[in-house]
Amino acid sequence: MKTTVYYFTGTGNSLWVSKGLAERLSEKTGMSTDFCRGETELIPIAKVMRNKNPVKCPKGAVGIVCPVYQCGIPLIVSEFIEKADFKLPDYIFIILTYGSHTASAEDIAYDQMKESGRAPDYVNKIKMADNYLPLFTPPSGEKLDSLMKSAEAELEAVAADIAARKKKIPKSGIFADLITKFMYGDLRRKGHAKDKKFHADDSCNGCGTCEKVCPVGNITIENQRPAWHHNCEFCFACLHLCPKKAIQYKNSTKKKPRYKNPEIKISELMRR
Numbered sequence: 053m054k055t056t057v058y059y060f061t062g063t064g065n066s067l068w069v070s071k072g073l074a075e076r077l078s079e080k081t082g083m084s085t086d087f088c089r090g091e092t093e094l095i096p097i098a099k100v101m102r103n104k105n106p107v108k109c110p111k112g113a114v115g116i117v118c119p120v121y122q123c124g125i126p127l128i129v130s131e132f133i134e135k136a137d138f139k140l141p142d143y144i145f146i147i148l149t150y151g152s153h154t155a156s157a158e159d160i161a162y163d164q165m166k167e168s169g170r171a172p173d174y175v176n177k178i179k180m181a182d183n184y185l186p187l188f189t190p191p192s193g194e195k196l197d198s199l200m201k202s203a204e205a206e207l208e209a210v211a212a213d214i215a216a217r218k219k220k221i222p223k224s225g226i227f228a229d230l231i232t233k234f235m236y237g238d239l240r241r242k243g244h245a246k247d248k249k250f251h252a253d254d255s256c257n258g259c260g261t262c263e264k265v266c267p268v269g270n271i272t273i274e275n276q277r278p279a280w281h282h283n284c285e286f287c288f289a290c291l292h293l294c295p296k297k298a299i300q301y302k303n304s305t306k307k308k309p310r311y312k313n314p315e316i317k318i319s320e321l322m323r324r
């Protein structure tokens with residue numbers, strides 16, 4: 053049975069999970085792994101959303117893989133869930149990558165899909181490096197190696213569940229719901245204009261990498277500096293992948309190390 057994974061990623065964690073799932077599901081079900089043409093297909097949500105045509109998800113297993121943002125899911129993923137037709141898939145899974153706490157993010161993903169007409173069969177999460185730089189310092193060296201190892205073990209277990217078509221429906225408590233209501237409410241209220249707090253400092257050399265890695269084309273280079281156009285997904289790819297560490301979020305990110313998933317190449321994160 054064919055598996056189709058729709059993914060959204062900023063710094064590569066969710067792409068790493070998507071690729072890992074594709075490999076493992078192909079092994080476990082005896083199918084060949086071919087990211088574009090074979091039985092396990094990976095499709096960037098940002099690319100699907102650039103296209104105005106309706107989205108009809110295919111038969112077989114269909115998955116959504118994306119990061120947790122403010123205890124919810126990225127706005128573009130909500131918009132994708134609203135836009136796509138999920139009538140054909142036999143089995144639907146959602147895997148969230150996260151860094152610290154998800155509160156009720158899994159419930160948000162489950163409920164949004166249920167409201168769009170088809171409840172998912174399986175919702176789970178995988179802990180990875182936290183790329184929310186204003187609050188966290190991403191791990192490196194041995195700490196990152198050990199986090200990647202535990203993420204790999206979680207990925208293995210999730211792939212086995214999906215191959216066995218297991219069911220997993222989230223149910224968070226009242227406290228988690230309250231946190232999500234507050235945090236995710238803020239993201240939904242401010243929407244795509246949260247980029248107003250990004251700026252490039254004097255170390256910017258106008259190289260244009262930020263423009264290329266923005267998954268939604270929200271950046272242009274004007275007078276050798278990035279300009280943000282308020283269609284932001286808040287993925288932090290521009291900030292983390294700038295080779296000069298020139299992009300800052302308010303004053304909270306200066307001198308902090310940047311993050312990219314160690315097993316994903318920057319070329320894989322360009323205009324997906």
Ligand SMILES: Cc1cc2nc3c(=O)[nH]c(=O)nc-3n(C[C@H](O)[C@H](O)[C@H](O)COP(=O)(O)O)c2cc1C
Nearest residue numbers: 062063064065066119120122123150151152153183
């Ligand atoms: C704007 C923003 C908000 C985030 N909010 C949360 C959060 O509420 N809980 C959490 O555990 N991680 C949070 N994170 C961390 C990411 O979910 C995590 O690092 C994820 O694996 C990044 O995936 P990516 O590399 O595919 O972009 C946030 C990251 C960003 C950029």
Ligand code: SF4
Nearest residue numbers: 256257259260262294
């Ligand atoms: S990637 Fe960094 S250095 Fe290059 S244009 Fe953007 S902000 Fe400037």
Ligand code: SF4
Nearest residue numbers: 266284285287288290
């Ligand atoms: S502007 Fe930066 S944070 Fe916003 S979507 Fe583009 S890369 Fe992500």
